[in-house]
Amino acid sequence: xxxxPVLKIGDILLVSIQIxxxxxxxxxxxxxxxxxxxxxxxxxxxIDISALDIVDSFVGRTLATIASVxxxxxxxxxxxxxxxxxxxxxxxxxLSLPGIRTALNVELGIALLSxxxxxxxxxxxxxxxxxxxxxxx
Amino acid sequence: MNEExxxxxxxxDQDVVRVRQxxxxxxxxxxxSLVDQTKLVxxxxxxxxxxxxYGGGGHVEVTPTRSERGKAGIRIVFSDEGPGIADLDLAxxxxxxxxxxxxxxxxxxxxxxxxxxxxxxxxxxxxxxxVKWCR
Numbered sequence: 001x002x003x004x005p006v007l008k009i010g011d012i013l014l015v016s017i018q019i020x021x022x023x024x025x026x027x028x029x030x031x032x033x034x035x036x037x038x039x040x041x042x043x044x045x046x047i048d049i050s051a052l053d054i055v056d057s058f059v060g061r062t063l064a065t066i067a068s069v070x071x072x073x074x075x076x077x078x079x080x081x082x083x084x085x086x087x088x089x090x091x092x093x094x095l096s097l098p099g100i101r102t103a104l105n106v107e108l109g110i111a112l113l114s115x116x117x118x119x120x121x122x123x124x125x126x127x128x129x130x131x132x133x134x135x136x137x
Numbered sequence: 138m139n140e141e142x143x144x145x146x147x148x149x150d151q152d153v154v155r156v157r158q159x160x161x162x163x164x165x166x167x168x169x170s171l172v173d174q175t176k177l178v179x180x181x182x183x184x185x186x187x188x189x190x191y192g193g194g195g196h197v198e199v200t201p202t203r204s205e206r207g208k209a210g211i212r213i214v215f216s217d218e219g220p221g222i223a224d225l226d227l228a229x230x231x232x233x234x235x236x237x238x239x240x241x242x243x244x245x246x247x248x249x250x251x252x253x254x255x256x257x258x259x260x261x262x263x264x265x266x267x268v269k270w271c272r
Binding site: 020021022023024053054055056057058060061083084085086088089090092093094095 | 150151154158171172174175176179183186231238241242244245246248249
C-alpha cells in the first residue's frame with residue numbers, strides 16, 4: 001500500500017497528497033499524522049490537495065477528522081490548494097467542510113498558522129486570551 | 138473515438154480508484170467541461186464505494202453515449218447483487234447512513250449528474266444508472 005509522506009518544517013507538518021488515494025491510504029495518513037503531531041509537538045499541519053482532481057465524501061470526511069484530531073492534540077490544520085472545480089463539486093455534493101480552515105496555497109497556509117500561533121514564551125497571565133484569540137486577517 | 142463500453146469489477150478499495158480513473162478518461166474523451174468531469178468522477182467514486190461497501194462488491198460499466206439531439210455524454214451503470222435497499226426515501230435522505238459514512242453518497246451523487254435511475258430489490262441487489270451530458 002502506498003503511503004503519503006509527512007514532512008516536518010519548523011513548527012509545521014506538511015503533507016502534500018500527490019496520489020489518487022485508496023480509502024485505506026487516507027485512513028493511514030490520519031493515523032500517521034496524529035502520531036507525528038504528538039511525537040514532534042508541532043503547532044500546525046498543512047495539507048496540500050492541489051494535486052487532487054476530486055475530493056469525495058470519504059476524503060472530505062478524512063480531512064475533517066484530521067482537523068478535529070489535530071485540534072484535540074493542540075495543533076491547527078489548514079487545507080490548502082483546493083482546485084475550483086473540486087470546491088464547486090464538494091459544495092454540490094453537500095460537503096462544505098465546516099470546521100476546516102483553508103488557504104489558497106501553502107504560502108498563505110503558513111502565514112495563517114504563524115499569525116495564529118501561540119507565543120514562543122508563554123506569559124502565564126496573558127495566555128488564556130491568546131488561546132481563544134480569533135486571528136484577524 | 139472508442140464508443141465501446143468498458144466494464145470493471147468492484148471488489149476492493151483499489152477497484153474504486155480504477156473506476157475513478159476510467160470515468161475520468163471517458164469524461165475527457167467525451168469533452169465534458171472540467172467541472173462536469175469533476176462532478177461525474179466524484180459521483181462515480183461515491184457510487185462505486187457504495188457498490189463495494191453496501192452491495193458487497195459488483196461491477197461498473199462505463200459507456201460513451203449520445204442523446205437524441207446528438208449531444209455527447211457518459212453513461213455509467215453500477216450493479217451489485219447485495220442486500221438491496223429496503224427504504225429508498227430514507228436512503229436518499231442527506232445525512233442518513235446505514236454504514237457509518239456521512240450519508241451523502243447516494244443523495245450527493247444524484248445532485249452531481251444529469252440523469253439518475255435506481256432499481257433495487259431486497260435480497261436481489263441494486264443497479265444504479267447515471268448519465269452526464271456535455272453542455
